[in-house]
Amino acid sequence: xxxxxxxxxxxxxxxxxxxxxxxxxxxxxxxxxxxxxxxxxxxxxxxxxxxxxxxxxxxxxxxxxxxxxxxxxxxxxxxxxxxxxxxxxxxxxxxxxxxxxxxxxxxxxxxxxxxxxxxxxxxxxxxxxxxxxxxxxxxxxxxxxxxxxxxxxxxxxxxxxxxxxxxxxxxxxxxxxxxxxxxxxxxxxxxxxxxxxxxxxxxxxxxxxxxxxxxxxxxxxxxxxxxxxxxxxxxxxxxxxxxxxxxxxxxxxxxxxxxx
Numbered sequence: 001x002x003x004x005x006x007x008x009x010x011x012x013x014x015x016x017x018x019x020x021x022x023x024x025x026x027x028x029x030x031x032x033x034x035x036x037x038x039x040x041x042x043x044x045x046x047x048x049x050x051x052x053x054x055x056x057x058x059x060x061x062x063x064x065x066x067x068x069x070x071x072x073x074x075x076x077x078x079x080x081x082x083x084x085x086x087x088x089x090x091x092x093x094x095x096x097x098x099x100x101x102x103x104x105x106x107x108x109x110x111x112x113x114x115x116x117x118x119x120x121x122x123x124x125x126x127x128x129x130x131x132x133x134x135x136x137x138x139x140x141x142x143x144x145x146x147x148x149x150x151x152x153x154x155x156x157x158x159x160x161x162x163x164x165x166x167x168x169x170x171x172x173x174x175x176x177x178x179x180x181x182x183x184x185x186x187x188x189x190x191x192x193x194x195x196x197x198x199x200x201x202x203x204x205x206x207x208x209x210x211x212x213x214x215x216x217x218x219x220x221x222x223x224x225x226x227x228x229x230x231x232x233x234x235x236x237x238x239x240x241x242x243x244x245x246x247x248x249x250x251x252x253x254x255x256x257x258x259x260x
Contacts, residue, residue: 001027001061001062001077001158001159001190002024002025002026002027002061002062002190003024003025003048003059003060003061003078003159003190003192004023004024004058004059004060004063005021005022005023005024005048005057005058005059005060006022006057006058006059006060007020007021007022007056007057007058008020008021008022008044008047008054008056008057008058008059009021009054009055009056009057010040010043010044010046010047010052010054010055011043011052011055012043012052016055016056017040017043018039018040018043018044018211018215018217019055019056019215020215020217021044021057021209021217022219023207023209023219025159025190025191025192025207026190027158027188027189027190028185028186028187028188028189028190029185029190029191029206029207030181030182030185030190030191030192030193030204030205030206030207031190031191031192031193031205031206031207031208031209032193032194032195032200032201032204032205032207032208032209032222033192033193033194033195033208033209033211034194034195034196034198034201034208034209034210034211034225034226034234035210035211035212035234036212036213036234036235036236038213039211039212039213040211041194041211042163044211045080045161045163045192045194047059048078048161048192049074049078049080049161050066050067050069050071050074053067054067061077061078061159072103075102075103075155075157076103076104076155076156076157077157077158077159078157078158078159078160078161079100079152079153079155079157079159079160079161080152080160080161080162080163081145081148081149081151081152081160081161081162081163081165082148082163083163083164083165083167083168084144084167084168085144085148086137090135090136090137090138091135091136091137092132092133092134092135092136093123093128093131093132093133093134093135093136093139093147094116094119094120094123094132094133095136096136096147096151097119097122097123097147097150097151097154098111098115098116098119098151098154099151100119100150100151100152100153100154100155101115101118101119101154101155103155104155104156115154118154118156119150119154120132122150122153122154123147123150126146126149126150126153126180127146128143128146128147128150131143131147140173141168141169141170141173142169142170142172142173142176142177145165145166145169145173145177146176146177146180149162149165149177149180149184153184157189158189158190159189159190159191159192160184160189160190160191160192161191161192161193162181162191162192162193162194163193163194164193164194164195164196165177165181165193165195166178166195166197166200167196178200178203178204181193181204182204185204185206193205198226198231198239198255199253199254199255201222201225201226202222202226202252202253202254203252205222206221207219207220207221207222208220208221208222208224208225208226209225210225210226210230210234211234212233212234213234218230222253223253226253226255227241228240228241231255237257237258238257238258239255239256239257239258240255240256240258241253241254241255241256242254242256
């Protein structure tokens with residue numbers, strides 16, 4: 001499944017927040033969304049998910065405009081992983097994961113054995129099967145993030161949208177979540193993720209969309225978009241780009257802010 005954003009303008013009421021947004025996400029691609037707070041990234045995400053109607057332009061899934069889709073159909077194609085989630089009741093992890101099956105159930109149906117089997121299979125694949133009977137609110141932040149990814153995957157989507165998936169995680173858990181994101185893309189799932197870490201663009205993304213103030217927008221490869229000049233323009237800080245080599249001999253760029 002491919003997502004095509006064509007000349008998109010997003011906003012609230014009569015106010016347009018961003019406009020002229022064009023990008024494509026193909027199956028197996030990771031598109032990293034960068035940009036400072038307040039430039040419209042959340043508004044963009046809400047529009048893609050169908051919570052806001054486009055002010056102009058189109059959002060197409062496999063060539064069909066999603067504005068005509070109902071919520072259940074959209075949820076079967078596109079899943080969302082939020083930054084955080086605090087359920088009001090002390091659900092077990094297995095129940096939080098299976099909540100993602102709602103898109104495939106009728107109004108008065110409840111999850112069945114097959115739904116739970118699928119949930120457990122996905123948890124096993126993500127390496128969190130040991131959490132199945134634990135209380136979701138009592139596990140660590142990194143574990144919660146993996147549970148939310150599992151909940152999204154039981155929707156069996158073709159496209160995954162992730163809002164700062166490594167926020168509030170320690171260094172080790174950030175790496176684990178990023179590795180799982182890369183693994184999911186290798187299974188032909190298209191992924192759009194927002195992040196405040198430009199390094200993530202070089203670590204795992206196929207393409208980068210940089211949102212800036214004054215409705216400026218750049219889209220392309222990490223090498224094209226993430227530069228010392230573009231980061232300074234977007235975040236108003238001086239940045240030094242350096243290269244490191246991983247254990248496979250592949251060179252990666254890292255971004256270091258230069259303090260005065």
